[in-house]
Amino acid sequence: TEIASDKVTKADVVGRYLSAHLTPLEHAEAFAPSNIALCKYWGKRQDELNLPVNSSLSISLAHLGSRTVIRPSATGEDKVILNAKVLDLDAPFASKVIAFVDLFRRQQDLPVIVDTRNNIPTAAGLASSASGFAALTLALNQYFQLQLPDNVLSAFARMGSGSASRSIFSGFVEWQMGLHEDGMDSHAYPLDVVWPDFRVGLVKVSTSQKAVDSRSGMKRTVATASLYQSWPAQAAQDLEKLHQALAQGDFTLLGSTAEHNAMSMHATMIASWPPLLYWQPDSVAAMQKVWALREAGIEVYFTMDAGPNLKLLFQAKDQALLETEFAGLEVVAPFSGAAARV
Numbered sequence: 001t002e003i004a005s006d007k008v009t010k011a012d013v014v015g016r017y018l019s020a021h022l023t024p025l026e027h028a029e030a031f032a033p034s035n036i037a038l039c040k041y042w043g044k045r046q047d048e049l050n051l052p053v054n055s056s057l058s059i060s061l062a063h064l065g066s067r068t069v070i071r072p073s074a075t076g077e078d079k080v081i082l083n084a085k086v087l088d089l090d091a092p093f094a095s096k097v098i099a100f101v102d103l104f105r106r107q108q109d110l111p112v113i114v115d116t117r118n119n120i121p122t123a124a125g126l127a128s129s130a131s132g133f134a135a136l137t138l139a140l141n142q143y144f145q146l147q148l149p150d151n152v153l154s155a156f157a158r159m160g161s162g163s164a165s166r167s168i169f170s171g172f173v174e175w176q177m178g179l180h181e182d183g184m185d186s187h188a189y190p191l192d193v194v195w196p197d198f199r200v201g202l203v204k205v206s207t208s209q210k211a212v213d214s215r216s217g218m219k220r221t222v223a224t225a226s227l228y229q230s231w232p233a234q235a236a237q238d239l240e241k242l243h244q245a246l247a248q249g250d251f252t253l254l255g256s257t258a259e260h261n262a263m264s265m266h267a268t269m270i271a272s273w274p275p276l277l278y279w280q281p282d283s284v285a286a287m288q289k290v291w292a293l294r295e296a297g298i299e300v301y302f303t304m305d306a307g308p309n310l311k312l313l314f315q316a317k318d319q320a321l322l323e324t325e326f327a328g329l330e331v332v333a334p335f336s337g338a339a340a341r342v
């Protein structure tokens, strides 16, 4: 039943939502949280639009993420600033940002300054592409006064980076894979679950830029790992378990499903050629520590993305203990305070 095609382009899709003349503001600003998947997005059925092989489910990281400001550029030249540093426009980071802006302004002569800040490490497996493209999408929506609904913003953010579709929302979020050729049914939506005791802890093994980015890592896995064939069914099953865990407030089911899902994804990475091993010795040491703590009766689980860092999943009652066990643990309480979105 799946319809996949490379004929539809991002520009075609975005173009349908634009009027002939854009009226930019003097200043637009948006924040989007980073997010960590409990059931991972791993593999695309269509590359141009970042259409996934499977649906996924994540938790947004509240105050951790990207803040992006867009202003008109008086010099007539585009400018991209990351963490207060002006980037070379030919650098991959800047050219990806400008290519995304181009989808919206098309041929119109509207030079911009895009000034973005990440309060998480960039390209280290802490989902900067998710918060980055979600914040950019939200800022563009404001800047060009498009007033697009959230599901459209989520689908547009997805075209920047798949995981960004989920960063339009806070709390637990599901990205439905969709079936349509233009991908407009492949967007995220927030789940109606509030879990005040739920905590995510970042174990920062290394915050330097990874050697193989998520995009090429997933491409390599799909192309070369025969183990990948078992992934779609595993993801579908895990998604069901996560729904059940969220409906019943079953932390054990949630944590064990997320950890199993992450390890299954990493198994497909390791089974790729050349092999993709995002782990470092300290990642393995942290995993073993988690398993030892569980043996000792502490309910802590982990998940990992395309990078060496672990994300611990636990409940508020165990926070103090885990902070002493994992030096430098950065703890996020996803449900405390207002939704992190401007």
Ligand code: ADP
Residues within 6 Å of the ligand: 066, 067, 092, 093, 096, 097, 116, 117, 118, 121, 122, 123, 124, 125, 126, 127, 128, 129, 130, 131, 132, 133, 136, 212, 213, 214, 215, 306, 307
């Ligand atoms: P991560 O694990 O951090 O998501 P990825 O390899 O998926 O790593 O993505 C990193 C890429 O995301 C960067 O090279 C850049 O293209 C993009 N990115 C990161 N932060 C931002 C931002 N604030 N604004 C726009 N794009 C961003």
Ligand code: DP6
Residues within 6 Å of the ligand: 036, 037, 039, 040, 041, 042, 050, 056, 127, 129, 130, 160, 161, 162, 163, 164, 214, 215, 216, 304, 305, 306
């Ligand atoms: C392992 O969204 O970064 O973090 O769509 O190519 O930009 P692109 O990839 P990206 O991939 C994220 C992969 C993951 C799992 C997840 O976040 O679901």
Ligand code: CO
Residues within 6 Å of the ligand: 127, 128, 129, 130, 161, 163, 214
């Ligand atoms: Co990413």
